[in-house]
Amino acid sequence: NAGVTQTPKFRVLKTGQSMTLLCAQDMNHEYMYWYRQDPGMGLRLIHYSVGEGTTAKGEVPDGYNVSRLKKQNFLLGLESAAPSQTSVYFCATRTTGGLDQPQHFGDGTRLSIL
Amino acid sequence: AQSVTQLDSHVSVSEGTPVLLRCNYSSSYSPSLFWYVQHPNKGLQLLLKYTSAATLVKGINGFEAEFKKSETSFHLTKPSAHMSDAAEYFCVVTSFGGFKTIFGAGTRLFVKA
Numbered sequence: 001n002a003g004v005t006q007t008p009k010f011r012v013l014k015t016g017q018s019m020t021l022l023c024a025q026d027m028n029h030e031y032m033y034w035y036r037q038d039p040g041m042g043l044r045l046i047h048y049s050v051g052e053g054t055t056a057k058g059e060v061p062d063g064y065n066v067s068r069l070k071k072q073n074f075l076l077g078l079e080s081a082a083p084s085q086t087s088v089y090f091c092a093t094r095t096t097g098g099l100d101q102p103q104h105f106g107d108g109t110r111l112s113i114l
Numbered sequence: 115a116q117s118v119t120q121l122d123s124h125v126s127v128s129e130g131t132p133v134l135l136r137c138n139y140s141s142s143y144s145p146s147l148f149w150y151v152q153h154p155n156k157g158l159q160l161l162l163k164y165t166s167a168a169t170l171v172k173g174i175n176g177f178e179a180e181f182k183k184s185e186t187s188f189h190l191t192k193p194s195a196h197m198s199d200a201a202e203y204f205c206v207v208t209s210f211g212g213f214k215t216i217f218g219a220g221t222r223l224f225v226k227a
Contacts, residue, residue: 033215042218042219042220043158043217098165100166100208102160103215105150105158106157107157
């Protein structure tokens with residue numbers, strides 16, 4: 001049981017390049033999230049999805065796009081990478097139900113933009 | 115609006131001594147609160163959650179937290195620190211509707227031998 005798998009684990013990009021981060025889950029959860037983690041700032045929500053075919057903006061959506069074509073996958077795209085997007089990116093999933101349902105996290109993608 | 119404040123960015127304890135990580139929250143309704151732990155180069159792992167069933171919540175690895183509505187606090191404690199507890203800890207509240215989760219800035223716990 002893999003849970004939440006993020007691909008790739010590390011990547012170095014040059015400014016202006018594009019790339020896609022993949023999050024795959026095998027828990028059949030409806031909700032999926034993309035966060036970025038920067039020192040001293042906790043996790044900030046980029047985009048999220050409440051089901052297949054749906055996406056919504058989070059706290060820091062600028063410069064990112066997402067897609068949820070299949071329930072088990074949530075893709076995060078950077079169209080034109082900028083040094084300010086150097087960060088650790090985490091994907092998380094959550095089942096529906098009460099507010100006490102926790103999120104389940106992948107191990108992260110460490111992205112450096114030069 | 116909901117918010118979470120972790121009162122200490124760093125906490126240092128000696129192995130075998132108690133741990134206290136402080137968290138205050140703001141919520142206009144009865145919140146769902148969580149503590150997560152993050153070890154280096156890993157994702158976040160759930161330690162415990164408050165579900166309104168009991169104000170004292172027990173989690174994994176000997177951690178527990180007490181929900182105090184009058185103080186709007188949800189502090190994390192452990193009677194005796196172990197070297198393996200060295201990590202970053204996040205206090206979290208779920209927003210109204212349950213779609214979004216608000217994270218504190220994190221507290222890094224150092225454990226000295």
